[in-house]
Every structure is written in structure tokens, then in C-alpha cells.
Amino acid sequence: MSRLKLNTPIIMLHHIANQPHSSLEKWCISHEKFLELLNCIEQKGLQTTTFQEIVERKLNRSDLANKVIISFDDCPATLFDFAIPELIKRGMKAVFYMPTEHIDGVNTWDIKEYGMISVELMNVTQLKKLVALGMEVGSHGEKHIKLDTVTYNVAYADIVNSKYTLEKLLEHPTYSFAYPYGKVPMQHEQMLKKAGYKFGLSIYTSLESNFTLRRFAINEGDDRNAINLKLSKRYQMMRSLYDPLFLLLNKLLSKAF
Ligand SMILES: [Zn+2]
Numbered sequence: 538m539s540r541l542k543l544n545t546p547i548i549m550l551h552h553i554a555n556q557p558h559s560s561l562e563k564w565c566i567s568h569e570k571f572l573e574l575l576n577c578i579e580q581k582g583l584q585t586t587t588f589q590e591i592v593e594r595k596l597n598r599s600d601l602a603n604k605v606i607i608s609f610d611d612c613p614a615t616l617f618d619f620a621i622p623e624l625i626k627r628g629m630k631a632v633f634y635m636p637t638e639h640i641d642g643v644n645t646w647d648i649k650e651y652g653m654i655s656v657e658l659m660n661v662t663q664l665k666k667l668v669a670l671g672m673e674v675g676s677h678g679e680k681h682i683k684l685d686t687v688t689y690n691v692a693y694a695d696i697v698n699s700k701y702t703l704e705k706l707l708e709h710p711t712y713s714f715a716y717p718y719g720k721v722p723m724q725h726e727q728m729l730k731k732a733g734y735k736f737g738l739s740i741y742t743s744l745e746s747n748f749t750l751r752r753f754a755i756n757e758g759d760d761r762n763a764i765n766l767k768l769s770k771r772y773q774m775m776r777s778l779y780d781p782l783f784l785l786l787n788k789l790l791s792k793a794f
Pocket residue numbers: 610611677681717718
């Protein structure tokens with residue numbers, strides 16, 4: 538598996554809540570939308586998996602043909618209210634990305650930079666519970682910083698220390714890393730490999746590899762057709778063409794203004 542690029546669809550979620558604070562709306566879907574997503578997954582005959590399962594069970598291309606990965610960034614504690622019980626009820630798995638310096642803390646990075654409301658994040662007991670439930674806990678860095686704006690040493694320390702912290706707390710290997718803000722640093726592959734990760738998750742990326750896997754968000758405005766499209770191979774192909782153009786356009790626009 539390690540030499541082949543993973544082509545499993547990867548969903549990126551943050552908050553699941555009804556009537557969230559307005560500052561969280563962009564990063565939140567309702568209970569109803571979450572259920573619609575899970576229903577679409579089931580109706581398409583897809584099964585959820587995790588990076589941990591892919592590595593530990595040595596899943597190959599054919600094992601992965603009907604798989605999907607659900608990922609949650611930042612680990613808001615409220616996921617235990619609705620989303621996690623619903624996953625358990627359906628026998629589904631997901632991957633939860635925790636910024637380790639913020640365990641049992643709040644989303645200070647969002648509050649400082651974007652004026653967002655304070656959100657309680659998971660504590661050690663909750664992270665351990667996820668592991669006991671067969672879910673995967675991955676690293677979202679230590680501090681939740683933009684790793685493409687800091688030196689190699691700072692980025693590498695954030696990547697390797699967060700892995701060390703999670704492994705010590707959860708007594709389990711950490712296989713995957715989700716770049717905070719989807720910001721991929723230079724030499725990311727070398728850094729992740731050196732730290733011992735098997736997979737790295739981005740959002741938009743011009744060139745996808747197992748260390749810059751693309752993810753797609755599900756938004757409140759996505760109807761059933763949009764969700765089904767996002768879960769399809771066709772959408773993955775569209776993204777492989779669209780992402781390089783999107784990133785180039787963003788770069789040109791940021792230089793122009
Ligand atoms: Zn994040």
C-alpha cells in the first residue's frame with residue numbers, strides 16, 4: 538500500500554451542531570445534514586475505514602474499493618453529544634485530528650485570529666474513549682499553526698512532538714497527520730516520513746500524494762446530489778484537475794492585490 542497513492546474519498550468535518558454560534562456556521566453542519574451524509578454513505582454501499590486500519594490490516598487496492606474516510610479536525614468535545622453516538626450506532630469509524638497543546642483546552646487559534654467563539658476541545662479521557670471505540674486519533678500538530686509560514690525546525694518540532702505526545706497519552710502509534718488550515722510546508726514528505734507518519738492530509742493540493750491527500754468538506758448547503766457527487770470517483774478526478782488551477786488563481790490574485 539505504501540507505494541500506491543490512496544484513492545479513498547476523505548471527508549473533512551469540524552462541528553456537528555444545530556443552531557451553532559454564527560462564528561462557527563462556516564465550519565458546522567446540522568444533525569440532519571450529518572445524518573444525510575451517513576445515509577448517503579450507506580446507500581452507496583460504502584464502508585468507513587481509518588488510516589490505522591489501512592496500515593495495521595495492510596489493506597490493498599481491492600480492499601479499499603468501497604471505502605470512505607470520515608475525518609474531524611480540532612476535536613470539539615460536543616462531537617460526543619451527537620456525532621460519535623450516531624457513528625457507533627451505525628458501526629462506523631472516523632479519524633479525529635487533535636492539536637496536542639490544546640487537549641482539554643479551547644480553540645485559542647480561532648479566537649485570536651478570527652474572533653471566533655470559544656469551543657471546548659476533547660480531554661485525555663475522551664481521546665482514550667475514541668481509541669477504545671476503534672476510532673483513530675491523528676495529529677493536527679501541537680499548536681495549530683500554519684506550518685508553511687515557519688522554519689523547517691519549528692515545523693518539524695510541531696509535527697514530531699505532537700506524535701510523541703499522542704503516542705505517550707494513548708499508548709498507540711499515530712499514523713496520520715492533518716496539516717492545520719490545510720497549509721502544507723516545504724519538505725513535508727521528508728518531515729512526515731522522518732517523524733514516522735504514513736499519511737498526511739491536506740485540503741487543496743496541486744499534486745496529491747499520500748502525504749498531501751485531498752479532502753472535501755460537506756457543507757450545510759450540500760443536498761443529497763451534491764453529497765453523492767463528492768463521494769464519487771468523478772469528483773476526485775475533477776479535483777485533480779481543478780485544484781492546481783484554483784491554487785494558481787489564488788496565488789495570482791494574492792499577488793495582484
Ligand atoms: Zn484545525
